[in-house]
């Protein structure tokens with residue numbers, strides 16, 4: 372029998388049972404990375420308002436810009452992984468940068484905020500898309516277990532997000548922000564160690580692409596490392612100046628499409644039809660995340676100012692609920708949704724992927740109706756029910772489960788293998804645009820007056836959520852109506 376280090380791709384892909392065992396290594400590595408990422412993400416808006424003394428509006432915009440950069444760099448990370456580094460080296464490099472970024476914030480988040488954030492942006496770019504792509508590599512083309520694998524991986528993401536988001540914001544608000552940022556770096560160290568331990572079990576998965584000239588390959592690898600460091604000051608300039616953020620967002624999307632077009636010219640028509648389907652999913656996801664990602668922006672501020680602390684028998688910080696209830700619901704309900712698809716498949720009534728995306732929008736709209744409904748439970752001080760708020764998170768989570776894990780799996784189903792890294796990056800680039808628009812939407816809802824009363828803020832935010840609810844439902848209906856036509860693009864994809 373082959374030793375672990377010599378394990379071949381077909382040995383990995385010919386696994387028995389529901390999941391390949393390598394999935395668990397990727398599950399835990401990603402879980403710790405998300406601990407770090409969501410720990411930081413959960414702190415951003417509150418930290419910018421409470422410590423950097425930005426207004427709600429400014430912090431919403433800044434939050435959107437930072438998150439947009441984070442996800443935009445996943446495209447660049449995916450590209451370099453495909454062409455030069457391979458997924459394993461990319462992950463390692465990304466992890467190191469994330470650790471350094473968190474440590475810098477841990478030293479003094481107040482003084483070095485944007486330096487730390489720059490490193491987190493680039494680090495996540497190299498890490499995030501590539502670990503998801505490696506999950507795709509565990510499966511043979513057409514293996515019907517692929518969606519379930521991504522479902523489990525998605526649960527891992529959310530275990531990390533749940534604890535990272537809750538613990539860091541709690542430590543930050545109650546003890547020290549520096550300590551909380553340092554803690555998130557500690558989580559990333561555990562993630563990286565987990566990955567290093569797992570590396571030998573992954574066989575050839577994620578190794579650098581074989582190059583005709585090894586010396587050239589080595590040089591290119593170093594060029595990527597050096598290029599990353601050279602890019603850091605540029606990123607610093609872009610995130611500290613919202614004007615440049617706008618420019619960056621206007622350029623990166625079209626440039627990406629031009630690049631993708633140049634790759635698609637080389638593909639056959641049958642392959643391109645699937646690529647078009649992937650692009651439709653990607654476009655829909657931009658809109659989805661623009662609504663969904665109110666979570667780290669405007670909903671974070673809503674939680675800070677407009678919610679009571681009672682959640683049934685508990686007394687709990689609403690920001691902790693805001694940061695972690697979504698993840699908790701994902702962990703609890705993603706297996707149920709997985710079972711639902713299996714049951715529907717058996718009965719031959721499983722909706723196609725476009726209908727699932729359409730339903731995601733219906734739930735998304737429904738969730739924003741519940742966020743809107745919060746205004747009817749408010750008292751004279753402008754504070755309202757944490758229970759209703761948490762209920763809305765339950766509905767928005769169902770929406771997410773109808774779209775996000777499926778989207779990851781689809782990227783590896785609909786594109787040829789040599790473009791997996793890029794396509795996964797593109798999937799996350801859609802999140803970048805979503806985040807960017809989310810920041811703008813959130814800023815549009817926020818009061819420009821820092822002294823606005825809680826009641827004024829409540830009315831403004833909930834009116835905004837009302838609008839999102841209406842647009843979410845309309846989009847859902849349109850997508851479901853056109854699904855039978857779009858379905859034709861992905862003939863033969865299970």
Ligand code: GLN
Nearest residue numbers: 405528532660775799802
């Ligand atoms: N919550 C998921 C994750 O962290 C999806 C995020 C996204 O694509 N916007 O991976």
